[in-house]
Amino acid sequence: MRKHTLGSLTWIRMMRFTNQSNQLSNEFLKRFDLTTAQFDVLIQIKTYAPLTQSQLAEKVTVTQGGMSRMLARLEKEGLIERKQNWKTKTISLTAKGEQMIDAATPSQLHFQSSFFEEVLTEEEMKSLYTLMSKIEKHSREKKLPPA
Amino acid sequence: MRKHTLGSLTWIRMMRFTNQSNQLSNEFLKRFDLTTAQFDVLIQIKTYAPLTQSQLAEKVTVTQGGMSRMLARLEKEGLIERKQNWKTKTISLTAKGEQMIDAATPSQLHFQSSFFEEVLTEEEMKSLYTLMSKIEKHSREKKLPPA
DNA sequence: TGTTTTCACTTGATTAAGCAAGTGATAGTG
DNA sequence: CACTATCACTTGCTTAATCAAGTGAAAACA
Numbered sequence: 330m331r332k333h334t335l336g337s338l339t340w341i342r343m344m345r346f347t348n349q350s351n352q353l354s355n356e357f358l359k360r361f362d363l364t365t366a367q368f369d370v371l372i373q374i375k376t377y378a379p380l381t382q383s384q385l386a387e388k389v390t391v392t393q394g395g396m397s398r399m400l401a402r403l404e405k406e407g408l409i410e411r412k413q414n415w416k417t418k419t420i421s422l423t424a425k426g427e428q429m430i431d432a433a434t435p436s437q438l439h440f441q442s443s444f445f446e447e448v449l450t451e452e453e454m455k456s457l458y459t460l461m462s463k464i465e466k467h468s469r470e471k472k473l474p475p476a
Numbered sequence: 477m478r479k480h481t482l483g484s485l486t487w488i489r490m491m492r493f494t495n496q497s498n499q500l501s502n503e504f505l506k507r508f509d510l511t512t513a514q515f516d517v518l519i520q521i522k523t524y525a526p527l528t529q530s531q532l533a534e535k536v537t538v539t540q541g542g543m544s545r546m547l548a549r550l551e552k553e554g555l556i557e558r559k560q561n562w563k564t565k566t567i568s569l570t571a572k573g574e575q576m577i578d579a580a581t582p583s584q585l586h587f588q589s590s591f592f593e594e595v596l597t598e599e600e601m602k603s604l605y606t607l608m609s610k611i612e613k614h615s616r617e618k619k620l621p622p623a
Numbered sequence: 624t625g626t627t628t629t630c631a632c633t634t635g636a637t638t639a640a641g642c643a644a645g646t647g648a649t650a651g652t653g
Numbered sequence: 654c655a656c657t658a659t660c661a662c663t664t665g666c667t668t669a670a671t672c673a674a675g676t677g678a679a680a681a682c683a
Binding site: 440 | 480481482483484485486487488489490491492493494495496497498499500503504516536537584585586587588589590591592593594595596600601602603604605607608609610611612614615616618620621623
């Protein structure tokens with residue numbers, strides 16, 4: 330039984346890598362009292378605010394329910410604000426949230442990059458980015474094959 | 477505020493991709509009554525059995541506690557067996573488990589591959605695999621930077 | 624031989640995510 | 654104008670993972 334394909338091997342490696350690096354990233358962000366997921370949504374808010382919960386959920390690949398709870402937590406900690414606005418809720422960072430994300434961003438981006446920079450050449454990193462962009466875009470449009 | 481680096485952009489893309497494709501994969505595997513995580517450990521057992529829980533946990537980047545529960549579930553469903561052996565537990569597939577994984581493997585590997593094959597050339601896939609191998613290996617050895 | 628260490632695994636408590644049903648306000652229809 | 658549909662968000666339930674404390678059996682040591 331030797332039926333692994335190049336694609337499936339790549340898939341496994343990628344899963345392992347993201348799992349592992351996500352765990353390390355969570356540990357790393359403890360010093361800023363954040364999780365990787367929280368950092369991710371805060372960055373999105375900072376970049377795209379004002380935006381609605383659904384838009385946010387879609388951006389970070391999470392269900393609406395998950396986003397609802399996650400934002401409730403962030404709101405309780407005073408990092409974001411939600412204003413009922415027409416029939417949607419508009420989300421924005423509080424001063425505290427802004428401060429938090431500004432403090433964490435440089436180190437976190439550097440940390441994320443280090444996973445690649447420490448082993449790849451500039452050339453390789455560019456090509457990896459191009460490949461990932463293609464693949465990620467494709468996965469968003471992908472449908473399940475029929476049973 | 478434009479401090480995103482190539483590395484951090486790549487990181488995000490990869491996280492989104494694995495998240496998304498993991499969800500699709502779970503949905504796909506429903507037709508075999510498996511989750512992606514379960515498929516993963518069954519394959520590992522099939523390939524490397526006999527092995528201990530700790531070895532397995534390490535291979536799939538999960539804590540020992542997580543592995544303990546996961547195997548308990550698989551055992552309850554009759555897919556694997558655990559034998560107390562000296563002071564470790566030796567894990568192996570049951571006939572049912574073997575049958576299950578053999579049935580699921582071809583489609584699942586094909587499905588996994590399709591994320592790449594549908595958008596990349598043979599050339600690109602090879603280079604992606606090489607890059608991922610380097611990165612994944614590196615991440616396993618990576619330590620947190622000091623605060 | 625009796626006591627302590629170590630090792631592999633389990634388990635209780637907590638956290639977070641998904642799904643699907645529920646809520647409440649606005650829009651559209653007869 | 655009442656009534657239904659729709660939309661954005663919330664919430665109850667379930668699943669699964671982490672961490673850390675617990676268990677029990679073999680090893681090491683005095």
